[in-house]
Amino acid sequence: MTSQDKFEGWVAQDASAIEGKMQWTTYEPKPFEETDIEMEVSHCGICGSDLHTLRSGWGPSDYPLVVGHEIIGRATRVGKDVEDIKIGDRVGIGAQSGSCLHCKRCDNGLEPHCSNKSTNTYNDTWPNGGKSYGGYAKRWRGSGAFAFKIPDEIPSETAAPLLCGGLTVYSPLVQNGAGPGKRVGIVGLGGLGHFAVLFAKALKCDKVVVISRSSSKKADALKMGADDFIATDEDPDWATKNADSLDLLISTISASFAIEQYLTLLDVKGTLIQVGAPEDTLPPLHAFQLIFKRLKLGGSLIGGRQEAKDMLQLAAKSKLKAWTQVVPMKDANKAIVDMEKGKARYRYVLTN
Structure with a gap:
């Protein structure tokens, strides 16, 4: 050797x-x-x-x-x-x-x-x-x-986290029709969530909303391009006030969360995709929450090779930072x- x-x-x-x-x-x-x-x-x-x-x-x-x-x-x-x-x-x-x-x-x-x-x-x-x-x-x-x-336009410090963090949210966005005409919510503004905001904007979604526990990251979310921000711990009526306002939710949360409240945000035929992977289980869910509005609940891992290449091209074209x-x-x-x-x-x- x-x-x-x-x-x-x-x-x-x-x-x-x-x-x-x-x-x-x-x-x-x-x-x-x-x-x-x-x-x-x-x-x-x-x-x-x-x-x-x-x-x-x-x-x-x-x-x-x-x-x-x-x-x-x-x-x-x-x-x-x-x-x-x-x-x-x-x-x-x-x-x-x-x-x-x-x-x-x-x-x-x-x-x-x-x-x-x-x-x-x-x-x-x-x-x-x-x-x-x-x-x-x-x-x-x-x-x-x-x-x-890696396209020449993408600096290495941006390209590195794109290869998992970026792809993990890019794939469910494109697989679920994110683009013009879509209202998208991002649950959690961490490493994954911030990429979800950036790609939702690069895909030209009509509206991008960040949902987080507090407003401590609101200024950052708006700088990233988010159109609105919901702080769930600061308004007990947040779910009711924002009911039926979104078409797609990407949840990046890696802990158990009140999934039924988040489903309230979805309009008829809306979709919630879970990409965060908690070490514990998600809470139970009443079937009628899905049935009454024809909601879909799914998950996503990472993307395939072609999706990774497409993502890198979009990042280069949109000058994603x-x-x-x-x-x-x-x-x-x-x-x-x-x-x-x-x-x-x-x-x-x-x-x-």
């Missing part, structure tokens, strides 16, 4: 890593295959998924692990079977970095829901048996099929602790 087969990064050895106890050390990436690329990591966004995984919040994590699935860097090695990427290209990797690519779902742009083997960028296993490791590191290695060229705070990679432990405390405005991005 050569030195090139050892990578350096922030390794979580157990659930205490969430307390800022990741260790900078070496680890062994997956065996290189001719379908793979290798990149020098320049930027990696900190996603809420990283925190859930570090503490085993969604179930036992496979320690040791390296989190980070909003990765930007320059390709330094490209397998002969990789198409459209060459050494030196600036590329990005999102939350998914592998699938079978030939099942019915993959053929229809639904790679995140692959019928066979979908590989998460970290805390997973590649078909060749190697563990998948993320981007809190100096380098990354994995399938070139899920590496996206993510609200990010760039943090040196050496300070990753402090950054995850600060994010856990809710200090991010609105996405931390680590940089080498």
Whole structure:
């Protein structure tokens, strides 16, 4: 084994890593295959998924692990079977970095829901048996099929969080007809929520409303382009006052919330899509709330490869400006602790 087969990064050895106890050390990436690329990591966004995984919040994590699935860097090695990427290209990797690519779902742009083997960028296993490791590191290695060229117009500190945070909200917006004529509500103004506002505006929705517990982020929401703001803890009649005012709700909340009140905001044939992934369960729901107004309740994971490419093109065309705070990679432990405390405005991005 050569030195090139050892990578350096922030390794979580157990659930205490969430307390800022990741260790900078070496680890062994997956065996290189001719379908793979290798990149020098320049930027990696900190996603809420990283925190859930570090503490085993969604179930036992496979320690040791390296989190980070909003990765930007320059390709330094490209397998002969990789198409459209060459050494030196600036590329990005999102939350998914592998699938079978030939099942019915993959053929229809639904790679995140692959019928066979979908590989998460970290805390997973590649078909060749190697563990998948993320981007809190100096380098990354994995399938070139899920590496996206980054348009020149998008700075790396914006491109990184687009690859999970951005795509997670872009997909349900476009899948549910966000655009002219649509009134869209965004529940929660965090890393995901702020991207939902930016993309809803880029898609030219008629009205974009942010729903949050307090008005502390109202000024930010309006600067992002939101047309209105609802502070639920500051007005006991918020749901009644805003009843039937929206066509689509994107919920980014990663905790249990009063879902029945939010459904009141939807007009007839409205849709609520849940993208936040709480560690506990959602509250019970009376069926008549859905029946009386023909409402739809759904969920969304991330987007497929074509959606990711479309998203990047829209971000470039609209000159989308993510609200990010760039943090040196050496300070990753402090950054995850600060994010856990809710200090991010609105996405931390680590940089080498």
